[in-house]
Amino acid sequence: MMVRNVIRHPAPAGSRRVAFSGYRPQKMPFGFDETDERCVDFKTRLYNTIETLIEQGYKHFLSGGALGMDMYAAEAILELKHKYPDIVLEMVSPFDAQAAKWAPQYQRRHDCGLPPIFVPTCELVKTVSWHPHSFIGLATS
Numbered sequence: 001m002m003v004r005n006v007i008r009h010p011a012p013a014g015s016r017r018v019a020f021s022g023y024r025p026q027k028m029p030f031g032f033d034e035t036d037e038r039c040v041d042f043k044t045r046l047y048n049t050i051e052t053l054i055e056q057g058y059k060h061f062l063s064g065g066a067l068g069m070d071m072y073a074a075e076a077i078l079e080l081k082h083k084y085p086d087i088v089l090e091m092v093s094p095f096d097a098q099a100a101k102w103a104p105q106y107q108r109r110h111d112c113g114l115p116p117i118f119v120p121t122c123e124l125v126k127t128v129s130w131h132p133h134s135f136i137g138l139a140t141s
Helices: 037-055 069-080 104-110 116-124
Strands: 016-020 058-063 088-093
Touching (some): 037 058
Parallel strands (some): 058 088
């Protein structure tokens, strides 16, 4: 079966794309403790890096939506959207029930509709694979 990449909300003409995926909390030195100074520092550096990318012309951001790096990047992008309204965040879930077994507080951060930070991305969530144990990557420009 062939899967086509469908971009629902294209970035402005001439802009560039970047995709984020990375370590999950279990592999990070601070684990799930987002108050740990190492996590706070990591998120601050991630935010600053994303802002630098925006200033270099990157406007379309893709996140796998997983716990850890993916979620931190998506939240930073949504925060930066207030300052740069023309940027686009697209959540690329590897399968429909990605967050189904997560703790409720992480499901709320992943899913649309609860925390205001994720409400703007409700229509951007999409699935790009047909089986929960397979992943089809996206080509970016």
